[in-house]
Amino acid sequence: MRYIGLDIGGTTTKAGLINETGQLLESRKVPTATDDLSSFVSNLTAVVRDFQKSTRVDGVGVGVPGLRSSKTHIIETSPNIRCLNNVNLEGLVADQVHIRVVSENDANAGAYAEFLCGAGTGTRHMAYLTLGTGLGSGLILNGSLFIGASGYGGEFGHTTINPNGRVCSCGNRGCLETIVSGTGIVRTAQEKMKEAPGSRLHEVEGPLTSEIIYEVAVRGDETAQAVFVETGEYLGIACANLINLLNLEMIVIGGGVLASGDLLLRSTKYTAASRSFASSYRDCQIVQSKLWPDAGVIGAAMLARDR
Numbered sequence: 001m002r003y004i005g006l007d008i009g010g011t012t013t014k015a016g017l018i019n020e021t022g023q024l025l026e027s028r029k030v031p032t033a034t035d036d037l038s039s040f041v042s043n044l045t046a047v048v049r050d051f052q053k054s055t056r057v058d059g060v061g062v063g064v065p066g067l068r069s070s071k072t073h074i075i076e077t078s079p080n081i082r083c084l085n086n087v088n089l090e091g092l093v094a095d096q097v098h099i100r101v102v103s104e105n106d107a108n109a110g111a112y113a114e115f116l117c118g119a120g121t122g123t124r125h126m127a128y129l130t131l132g133t134g135l136g137s138g139l140i141l142n143g144s145l146f147i148g149a150s151g152y153g154g155e156f157g158h159t160t161i162n163p164n165g166r167v168c169s170c171g172n173r174g175c176l177e178t179i180v181s182g183t184g185i186v187r188t189a190q191e192k193m194k195e196a197p198g199s200r201l202h203e204v205e206g207p208l209t210s211e212i213i214y215e216v217a218v219r220g221d222e223t224a225q226a227v228f229v230e231t232g233e234y235l236g237i238a239c240a241n242l243i244n245l246l247n248l249e250m251i252v253i254g255g256g257v258l259a260s261g262d263l264l265l266r267s268t269k270y271t272a273a274s275r276s277f278a279s280s281y282r283d284c285q286i287v288q289s290k291l292w293p294d295a296g297v298i299g300a301a302m303l304a305r306d307r
């Protein structure tokens with residue numbers, strides 16, 4: 001059996017052909033048409049048909065950045081891909097390719113992949129956090145993907161961590177994602193630079209990114225290092241909250257920002273340990289993703305297999 005996983009990003013959609021056991025056999029990329037639904041759907045169907053030329057495909061899974069209703073299968077809101085708002089994407093794609101199509105929130109799909117065939121294999125209670133432009137998250141509880149009453153569950157990135165904090169893309173203020181994400185890291189750096197005229201961050205040409213800030217940190221700049229320590233503290237608070245609430249066995253952390261590995265994770269683990277019950281922390285590993293950057297593609301395909 002072969003499945004296609006599609007992971008829709010803000011600029012690029014990743015597509016992968018996956019076998020029965022979750023191995024990625026072949027992958028492709030197509031541009032995401034964020035403003036035009038018919039181009040968006042035709043890009044997806046073209047890549048599915050392309051895979052179908054050489055192999056029999058048994059199902060398609062689509063990971064969507066947004067809230068997807070488990071009752072109506074409609075994407076209720078997708079702030080970064082506006083053409084998907086109020087759309088039944090799986091229905092539109094299935095009409096074109098004539099095979100079964102399922103959709104799910106992209107971070108939920110990533111959590112499912114890490115649980116089935118990544119870092120979380122063998123666990124029954126785990127969380128997956130993915131630090132990219134935003135902070136995606138998904139929960140596995142009692143050995144299955146937890147989506148809540150309507151399919152909108154697991155949005156840990158949009159829990160409030162500072163009532164007077166930064167405005168979030170969701171419209172709320174002070175969401176965890178406004179600090180713990182690529183965007184949050186850049187904003188923290190910009191704030192710290194105002195207090196640190198000697199920081200090498202001022203010498204960066206072009207726009208700041210979390211990757212550039214990390215490079216400056218590795219070269220010894222204390223302001224850039226402080227950005228990652230502080231981001232790690234907030235991520236540690238988030239982990240401690242998850243650990244005390246859910247008594248998890250594992251928190252898997254993935255995403256592009258994790259290229260900044262140790263600096264961030266050391267601070268995360270230190271804070272998580274000091275802010276959770278010692279017995280609960282002892283039973284929970286905090287580890288890096290094994291499947292990034294393919295977790296979303298693999299998880300979507302596995303949901304096509306299992307739903």
Ligand SMILES: [Zn+2]
Binds near residue numbers: 157158159169170
């Ligand atoms: Zn938010």
